[in-house]
Amino acid sequence: MLIDANLVAAAKRSMDFLPRGEAIEARRLNAVIRAPVKFLKKPQIDLAKGADRELIVAALALTADDDPRAAVGFWKGGLSEAFPAEDHSSVWLILAMNGAYRHVPEALDWFGEAGNVALTDEQLAWRARIALRAEKWAEVRSSIERMSPLAKNDPAWIYWYGRAERELGSPLEAEGYFERIAGEHHFYGRLAAEELGVSLRIPSRAPLPTEEEIAEVAAIPGLKRALALYRVDMRTEATKEWLWTIRGMDDRRLLAAAELARRNEAWDRAISTADRTVLAHNFYVRYLAPYREVLAEKARARDLDEPWVLGLVRQESRFITGAKSAAGATGLMQVMRPTARWVAQRMRMRNFSWTRLSDPEFNAAVGTYYLKHVLNQSDGSPVLAAAAYNAGPTRARLWRGTAPVEGAIFAETIPFGETRDYVKKVMANTVYYAAVLGITPTPLKTRLGTVTPRRSAEGVVAMQGEPVVR
Template sequence: MKYKLCAALLAVVGLSSVAGADAGDDRIMAAREAATRGDAQGLARLAASSSDHVLEPYVQYWPLSGRIARISEAAPVDAINDFLQRNAGTWLAEKLRTEWVKRLGYEKRWSAFEAEYRQLVQPDQEAQCWAAQSPGSYAAEANRALEGVWLSMLDTPAACDAPLRTLINTGRFGADEVWQRFRRLVENKRFGPAREVVSWLPEAQAISPATVNAALDNPARFLASANARNPSGRGGRETVLAAITRLARSDVREAAARWRGLDSPAYREEERAYVWGQLAWMAALSQLPEANTWYAQAQTVSMSDEQRAWQVRAALRAGNWNNVRAGIDAMPPAQRELPDWTYWQGRALQAQGRAADAQLAFQRAAGPPTFYGILATEALGRQYSWPKAAAPVTAAELARIQAAPEARRVLALYRLDLRTEALREWSWALRTVDDRTLLAAAELARRNSLYDRAINAADRTRNEHDYAVRYLAPYYDIFAREAQAQNLDLAWVFGLVRQESRFLSIARSGVGAQGLMQVMPATGKWIAKKQGWNDYHAGWLTSIDTNVQLGSAYLRHVLDLLSQNQVLAAAGYNAGPGRPRRWRDSKPMEGAIYAETIPITETRDYVKKVMANAEMYATLFERRPVSLTTRLGKVPASGVDVALARDEP
């Protein structure tokens, strides 16, 4: 049945390659290469003429962008205005205008700045900070926005330094807000900006740069110093808090011991609560039992969203449903209403015997084809089912999207392997379109084998859905063959690959993982040897067939190492097979709780998506309701494990 389904799916897909080469492609690529090298003269020669190539705007954009960036040169204002007018509404126009706005701000040409700034659709943080410095009508709005990100803006563009300082100099923020920003920067390991922000303090609370450097550079040594034992004023106490925070990132128990030895009546109650909040957060990330006790000592302090989340996760691991509910109730409303915490709030209410309230919580989270959307649906006693499929894309709808300049540019960019530009054009083009246009874009992408873009567009629909496109199953025969050969659950394999590569065979991660199953070169070589393949060749990772063979063999290996448990194995495939073992408990744990308390954000998100994807593919392949709750099952307790090979990559 599954193979017949595959044939039907492929027939619907009608796969074709991205349109063939264009006569002007060489010129486009030559201009791209010149832009990459910074060859201004070469770019100018290529841009001196024009063509009707769909990517011609890029040949004109690259030299203009370079000239805007060269502050020592006069900007070609007429050429910039001409480009913006001829390409109005496009992503390239938005990009060039953003660059132009920043230069105008840098040169304090405020009249021209305001005229261009008002036309930006999505001004970035740096552009907003120039607006905050301007004397024009956008300054007040930009300054209010800057106030709103005082604690959350961690990577600060240089243009933001002046307006941030102005918030202090004008009395909008005082010393308390400076210390709050200092704390948040230290918490997030932004030590350079943290050193800078203390220079904004009023003279009465000033702290020497040498003291701050000592606390941040070698916290253990600083905490043993006289400065830490006898802190001088607010600044002295805050540097001790910073050193404790810094040390807790590497050894939370040592940091706690140091703090106990330094705590004294000199510290305010809020400062003590802050330290325990930091220690509790790090203990929760390290999955230490002390986390819950330390969180209890931090209740009076304002916590970040991440700290609050880990307070609930620590309570989940401890099985303390009263603390789960209390932790969620203490979250800000926007965080509390996220599906994750709505579901766990329902579970806590259920455990407290408040069945009716629990059902209301589950109803709020149920519906979407996400980890918690599916679990909440099942908690209501219902089987998850796909929504009614939208009407098929019509020939007229497909023709309209195919003729759109944005779509033609995206296809041409993919053809030339200019993926970064293609992804940005795609996102820009679809940012405000309706569901029917999204479905037509998904169909166009699918017909051109751009499976990642097809999934991306289908994922974004709001009311009309086509889950057969959201959960495409290309290369079905290859995956089915290898799943059978390795005795793997095919739906789970598809769920994993959808998350790994979105079925893009040329996908390459930032760390070098390749192909459909994102196999690392060292892993591919190792598993090939383990499978008895001789004369390993790096090209095996870029070939669809051999990539799936090697990836499936490695997935089988990870599953064997990790108790045949799909939750553990998904985590192991992403983070290496050693870590998921350390994340277990001394007793069996509900699979959903294990997934939610994975300490690496990327892996936690990955596992939840893989498991939810697997349920959707199982529903597609089997044509019957399935259960994510059952699939997650129980994660076994830590214990005797299959030993990792000495040469395990």
């Protein structure tokens, strides 16, 4: 299980806690980790021993991580016959999950090979996702039906269950599912509303907080401490203090706190605090656009859609010019140093310096240049380009598959949870920014479009000189 979860170091350490005779020798485990396919071709083991069978499972998991079909070939080529029947299901699930992550259509059949064992919500989610890729709607529906009550009430699975019902000839039942989430302001809420023919309308702006309400929240010790910490650039500590303090606030106090943050140019806190309101809203704070003039100018220069650029920046940095990620991404558009150097060379910039990445204009120039580059490489698909911007172009090209994929299905089947969430939020942000800015609305489903198949050999080798961004 640890090997399958890519926790190789933990798998090695776990051997120290097993009784003598059950632990796998470090030498043999290392040999499997270094060359799992070589091990599977000539496994010098005794399959009557549990430890040796564990080595086979580890090698299969590692092989499936790179080539699920090859792993299945080894398993069906005689190895399965040496395993007890009760072990077959767990091995098939390892193979099926790896196949689903890599969008191998046969993975749906591999889930079937596991038999009638109870699947976890995560396994059922990936069974549903690979069924979505194959447009096998009955399997999508059955996967969601088997989820726990908590999982099946996630907006994603409410939406896809509705889609499955509609595709399977039950439009009235589908509408009932769409209606459950159509009033919610997120990716699947918007898609559900569009299925019902409901256009996006920004909620009426609640009365602005009075000066007395703002003064009241400004006097709260926790918010005073948070703002003081922001001023000395202790953002992590400031954010924790802020989040702890606004717990349990009603909508009026949240809006007052959001306005306090906006006045202090704590853009991230203003946006996130306004995002928490339940009944009384201010979407003009929820979708703030600091540095709009700079970003709009750079977007126009690169022929990029302004709401899309703002939606991406909102997700990347919440408009904090000094934002830095653990990986080293910096500034409004969270540009990595290798990316900045690559863009600077392409643009023939003079006096390039890393320190300029915190400058809004420079960061926007570099970020929009790179965003346009990945959009061009994505055949103009904003959903694919957003995935490429977050996870890297090579990964995004691999995720395109060999057949056209509906944009919403592409987003839901992205293997990386962080990138999957990122793409959904960027695309939802885009439609809300367009509405807030009074730009002619384009439905979310239209923006998502269709992701075309990758071309031959695309995604196998990164383009020469292309930067690694995440």
